[in-house]
Amino acid sequence: MSRADSGASRRAILRSTAGLATAALAGGTAGSAAAQGSEPDYGGWFDDVSNYDETVDKTGQDTVEIVVGASGNNGNFAFGPAAVRVSPGTKVVWKWNGKGGAHNVVADDGTFNSGSAVADAGTTFEYTFEEEGTYKYYCVPHKALGMKGAVVVGGSGGGGSSGGPPPEPDYGDWFSDVSNYDGTVDETGQDTVEVTVGASGNNGNFAFGPAAVRVSPGTKVVWKWNGKGGAHNVVAEDGTFDSGSAVADAGTTFEYTFDETGVYKYACIPHKALGMKGAIVVGSGGGGGGGEGGEPAGELVWTPGLLMFAGSVVLGMLSPILFSVFLRFKTGSWERPREFEPEGAVVDEKPAAPVAEEAPEEVAEVEIGHDEYDPFGTASLIVVYFLILVVLWIFMYFVEFLGRGPTVIG
Amino acid sequence: MEIHRFEKLWLAAGILLIVGFIATVTYGAVGEGVAMVNDDGGTIDPTKVSEDANFSDPGVEQVGPHEYEAHIVAQQFLFKPGTSTPIRVPANSTVTFYVTSSDVVHGFNIVGTNVNTMVIPGQVAKMKVRFEEPREYGIVCNEYCGAGHHTMAGTIEVVPEDDYEGGA
Known part of the structure; x- marks a missing residue:
């Protein structure tokens, strides 16, 4: 997991570096690294896809073919190529090569669906992409193996643009009505990042400057009021932070460490x-779902159920010790247990055995006579055992086995 | 040898318990009709499952009044039908499942019930099951079959008799 993470973030950094470098060097002219720089943000979709390298540019073609069952992901569990960029209106044809078992093609958002998985070579499924966007898809039976792909429709793949922006997180339509938003400003690696409250934008001084900032974890973000545009405040959409009532005074600051x-x-x-x-x-990482977004999946969360389970396991393991402590306490407060008492008496009464010269020290033999046998105690113990047996038997057979709905009858 | 009367008592009770255990198993088999999965299903060429008359187009078909046959192919990592489309059977019917595998060993278990078998390539597992009430059941593969094993699951829909319009 961490390995994939660091790989993904390294890729993201490389990508953004490449993009920035291209932008800086090539400026407005057509850069050869354009396709590299404009790699869309797949949000971790390709983290476990072995045959994904980059988005293959197939723009300008009427029909694009993708092989289903291509070599990859430790077998024939891949789409070839995994990611393609096409122009709007392109017909994409998925063609089964018959390898790797039964496959299907299902869009992550349900846009298209080839139906049940089939294994036959020569099967095809096609879909014409009219709307611009990124369409993620996968093969249902082999999704866990990494049989995933994406079709990117439209965008800056044509080779005309200067290296695109670094991967943009998916903000939804959050910035659709924000006039001063123009990409995410990269401020990663800094301890403190300042955001102006009351910056110029949205037909007045009703903006944050910059609107979107990318920071490293642990960064302190300071919002600084410039006193323009009236009273403002800073309130997180999900309630993570809140500067309180709106204030208008210049110089007001609010800070939060992410x-x-x-x-x-x-x-x-x-x-x-x-x-x-x-x-x-x-x-x-590329936004929320990116390389290092989200919680670590393997982390143990102590729910009450798990606590109860762990508690009973520990208690179960300690029970013999607790029992012995109980016995100790019991015998200590009452009397020494009966079993030890006859020892001395029996040994004493035993006639001295004819001692051979090489005979070892006499071994004390303990014999419990019939008198020491407690019939009621033993009987009650056995009755308890039998009761446990009968209860388990009834539960196992009649409740658990016969009582479980439909069963095999032939 | 002297045996205490209490000892005689629990010896008898112990023997009674053993007789009871055997009696319940007999009751389950004879009275309730619980059966084991055996080799009645026969064999099949695992490389030619898709050419087999019964398994080329697997699914549910009616073979008599309230009697149905369901042919199911288990493969990495799906049940066909079951995973993409649910297996649909009517309530108040007896369904005979024929399950086989076209690649590796799989399992076929209707979750929460005793309907459970290993699905071995080359063998057809045959199980007759009676479904009384409409309900949805899950199916899981409970034999490790590869990297996608944990995703291999499906559903059986037992639908009310009147609503039934053919199988999956």
């Missing part, structure tokens, strides 16, 4: 409708 990776959207409540909205992206 430790958890993720995308934090926030707004100024009085001017939200005007577009005074912002976002803090924590972590270098």
